[in-house]
Amino acid sequence: MAKEIVLALDAMGGDYAPEVVVRGANLARIRYPGLRFLLFGDEARLAPLLSRFKRLAGDTEIRHADEVIASDEKPVVALRQLRDSSMRRAVDAVHSGEAAGVVSAGNTGALMALAKVVIKTLPGISRPAFASTFPTQRGESVMLDLGANIECDAENLVQFAVMGEVFARTVLGRQRPIIGLLNVGAEELKGTERLQEAAIRLHESELPIEFHGFVEGNDIAEGTVDVIVTDGFTGNVALKTAEGVAVLYTEYLRAAFRRSIISRLGYLLARPALRHFRDRVDPRRYNGATLLGLNGVVVKSHGGTDHKGFANAIGVAVDMISEGFNAKITDELHRLHADHAPEPATVAL
Amino acid sequence: MAKEIVLALDAMGGDYAPEVVVRGANLARIRYPGLRFLLFGDEARLAPLLSRFKRLAGDTEIRHADEVIASDEKPVVALRQLRDSSMRRAVDAVHSGEAAGVVSAGNTGALMALAKVVIKTLPGISRPAFASTFPTQRGESVMLDLGANIECDAENLVQFAVMGEVFARTVLGRQRPIIGLLNVGAEELKGTERLQEAAIRLHESELPIEFHGFVEGNDIAEGTVDVIVTDGFTGNVALKTAEGVAVLYTEYLRAAFRRSIISRLGYLLARPALRHFRDRVDPRRYNGATLLGLNGVVVKSHGGTDHKGFANAIGVAVDMISEGFNAKITDELHRLHADHAPEPATVAL
Numbered sequence: 001m002a003k004e005i006v007l008a009l010d011a012m013g014g015d016y017a018p019e020v021v022v023r024g025a026n027l028a029r030i031r032y033p034g035l036r037f038l039l040f041g042d043e044a045r046l047a048p049l050l051s052r053f054k055r056l057a058g059d060t061e062i063r064h065a066d067e068v069i070a071s072d073e074k075p076v077v078a079l080r081q082l083r084d085s086s087m088r089r090a091v092d093a094v095h096s097g098e099a100a101g102v103v104s105a106g107n108t109g110a111l112m113a114l115a116k117v118v119i120k121t122l123p124g125i126s127r128p129a130f131a132s133t134f135p136t137q138r139g140e141s142v143m144l145d146l147g148a149n150i151e152c153d154a155e156n157l158v159q160f161a162v163m164g165e166v167f168a169r170t171v172l173g174r175q176r177p178i179i180g181l182l183n184v185g186a187e188e189l190k191g192t193e194r195l196q197e198a199a200i201r202l203h204e205s206e207l208p209i210e211f212h213g214f215v216e217g218n219d220i221a222e223g224t225v226d227v228i229v230t231d232g233f234t235g236n237v238a239l240k241t242a243e244g245v246a247v248l249y250t251e252y253l254r255a256a257f258r259r260s261i262i263s264r265l266g267y268l269l270a271r272p273a274l275r276h277f278r279d280r281v282d283p284r285r286y287n288g289a290t291l292l293g294l295n296g297v298v299v300k301s302h303g304g305t306d307h308k309g310f311a312n313a314i315g316v317a318v319d320m321i322s323e324g325f326n327a328k329i330t331d332e333l334h335r336l337h338a339d340h341a342p343e344p345a346t347v348a349l
Numbered sequence: 350m351a352k353e354i355v356l357a358l359d360a361m362g363g364d365y366a367p368e369v370v371v372r373g374a375n376l377a378r379i380r381y382p383g384l385r386f387l388l389f390g391d392e393a394r395l396a397p398l399l400s401r402f403k404r405l406a407g408d409t410e411i412r413h414a415d416e417v418i419a420s421d422e423k424p425v426v427a428l429r430q431l432r433d434s435s436m437r438r439a440v441d442a443v444h445s446g447e448a449a450g451v452v453s454a455g456n457t458g459a460l461m462a463l464a465k466v467v468i469k470t471l472p473g474i475s476r477p478a479f480a481s482t483f484p485t486q487r488g489e490s491v492m493l494d495l496g497a498n499i500e501c502d503a504e505n506l507v508q509f510a511v512m513g514e515v516f517a518r519t520v521l522g523r524q525r526p527i528i529g530l531l532n533v534g535a536e537e538l539k540g541t542e543r544l545q546e547a548a549i550r551l552h553e554s555e556l557p558i559e560f561h562g563f564v565e566g567n568d569i570a571e572g573t574v575d576v577i578v579t580d581g582f583t584g585n586v587a588l589k590t591a592e593g594v595a596v597l598y599t600e601y602l603r604a605a606f607r608r609s610i611i612s613r614l615g616y617l618l619a620r621p622a623l624r625h626f627r628d629r630v631d632p633r634r635y636n637g638a639t640l641l642g643l644n645g646v647v648v649k650s651h652g653g654t655d656h657k658g659f660a661n662a663i664g665v666a667v668d669m670i671s672e673g674f675n676a677k678i679t680d681e682l683h684r685l686h687a688d689h690a691p692e693p694a695t696v697a698l
Contacts, residue, residue: 005480011675019530064607092659106439130614135597136597137596137597137600145606147533150533150540150541151541182586184496184499184581184582184585184586190480191582192499192500192501192582216585216586216589217586217587217588217589217590217591217592217593218589218590218592218593218596219593220590220593220594221590221593221594221596222593222596222597230586232533233540233541233583234428234582234583234586236533236565236566237531237565237566237579237583237586237587238566238586238587238590239566239569240565240566240567241566241569241570241587241591241594242566242571242590242591242593242594243566243567244566244567244568244569244571245569245570245590245591245594245595245598247486247567247570247571248485248486248570248571249594249598249630251486252626252629252630253602255626256619256623256625256626257619257624259621259622259625260621260622262618262619262621263618263619263622263623264622265615265618266614266615266616266617266618266619266620266622267615267619268615269611269612269614269615269618270605270606270608270611270612270615270619271612271615272608272612273608273612273615274603274605274608274610274612276605276608277601277602277604277605280601281598281601296638297656329607
């Protein structure tokens with residue numbers, strides 16, 4: 001991270017706000033020198049919290065906001081009525097240019113609505129998409145959309161592919177990311193018409209995109225591709241299904257080790273190794289779903305995360321800002337549209 | 350299992366046919382006395398194989414079939430051209446009434462096409478659906494559709510709910526199965542219009558169905574409900590995503606135990622317990638996706654399974670037949686349609 005970056009933080013969003021937000025900011029500040037924060041929320045609560053972290057306090061400005069968007073608030077209420085909420089004010093700071101990005105652990109629907117209406121999409125992007133990284137057999141990959149758009153057409157999917165490719169380059173550091181389109185079979189004739197159309201357009205595109213073709217559900221954890229492109233319904237179900245299986249396996253494993261005194265002893269001996277296993281799948285490591293395609297960086301932290309997870313969500317925002325994520329997307333979209341530009345008019349003879 | 354049951358087996362389908370089919374039949378025959386088989390395939394290969402299992406040979410009739418449907422054959426070719434294939438002949442035996450059900454580890458698309466065209470759907474069922482059981486934190490559940498129908502309307506989903514409920518009663522032995530509709534959020538306004546319509550119809554139905562409402566991806570492995578209802582696209586992606594994560598976790602665990610001599614020792618001590626863990630998630634235990642909604646029982650075994658997995662697939666067919674699965678579905682559908690019958694005409698005054 002070369003130059004100074006200013007991030008707006010919704011200090012009141014999430015199950016353990018504002019403590020987790022302030023402690024997460026403190027951890028991120030140590031990791032990324034040059035990072036500064038605008039902290040939006042209840043000043044009476046934030047000031048004493050912040051005073052516990054001297055150095056962070058020097059890099060942070062508290063901006064008082066009267067209201068808090070509850071986790072079960074309807075997005076339309078958050079948008080139209082709660083004009084002085086901590087989340088709204090943090091999003092406004094990105095729109096005004098005071099901050100390069102915003103991180104919130106609050107209400108997902110409200111953040112999405114505010115970001116779309118206030119910050120707006122990049123030129124050439126019809127709809128923003130939620131993206132997140134996850135562990136695979138080959139390292140890690142990114143999947144989008146994870147729930148911002150329940151139904152998507154071929155054009156949306158192509159745009160998601162472009163955004164995912166840039167994300168894999170800038171945040172995951174892949175030189176030439178490989179893109180896959182999630183389907184129910186790898187054969188070309190499988191799936192819906194919009195999937196087939198999106199595949200044709202990605203194959204024919206002259207973008208510097210490595211398009212692998214269709215992939216299936218098992219390819220997600222296998223790491224067959226670096227970027228999994230899908231609609232928000234399927235992506236959301238796949239992500240949550242994977243989370244559920246991870247919890248199930250962890251439970252089974254715990255029960256297995258408890259079966260006898262000998263197996264408990266085995267657990268004690270293998271504990272350092274099992275910690276490594278646990279670290280590899282630690283959900284905090286993969287915290288921070290990013291709303292891609294906006295005129296600014298918007299990262300949603302899991303509402304129930306701790307300060308380490310929140311610091312990781314801040315890290316995702318920092319990577320995207322310092323790597324010029326949005327400028328790169330805009331460049332690629334220009335090229336994409338140049339591909340589809342009409343042929344020069346010819347004179348009919 | 351009270352009375353004699355005759356099953357048609359496609360002896361030539363699957364990666365390890367016909368060995369796995371014959372050995373699987375032998376194992377199933379021991380588990381279910383009174384089970385008899387029609388074995389369709391290449392007699393020259395089947396006769397010597399079968400002669401190794403004297404008792405099985407006494408309960409089995411070989412029916413020679415000249416052709417084999419390759420695993421990559423197009424369903425339309427399997428249907429129109431390969432009229433003397435082992436799979437076709439086995440499906441025909443269900444249609445003619447010689448067998449109560451068919452089990453095949455062969456080409457899924459071909460089996461689906463043959464079953465739909467030859468055996469046909471039950472009265473009141475528009476489309477058959479693939480169902481399978483899977484392990485959860487509370488035991489096991491069933492999910493459908495897993496890929497027979499890429500796009501489904503509300504009526505299809507309601508029919509899947511009825512079939513899934515009867516499956517959970519007859520195969521899983523649940524007294525009063527709880528049904529959930531897979532969505533991206535539990536709130537009533539989430540998801541597509543067809544999901545909302547299906548939910549309303551299931552809530553209002555006077556069927557003896559315990560409808561829980563919407564569930565999310567993580568609820569699958571948590572076992573929140575006994576039956577997960579979804580379209581074939583989403584179900585297929587969810588199932589394969591879960592399989593991929595299971596493999597990833599197993600790999601991570603293996604790598605963890607290999608990290609040091611001490612952790613290897615820990616593994617040795619915990620091995621009996623870890624075997625129990627492995628048994629709980631053994632994919633062979635959950636082998637046998639059933640094509641529900643047909644005038645006969647059709648079970649698809651995984652193509653790469655061993656004889657234990659194939660015997661389990663046979664077990665699913667036996668449970669469905671001996672519990673009168675199809676008669677129960679027909680009963681419930683009658684009641685469902687009675688719910689929707691027009692009100693008796695009243696005289697306008």
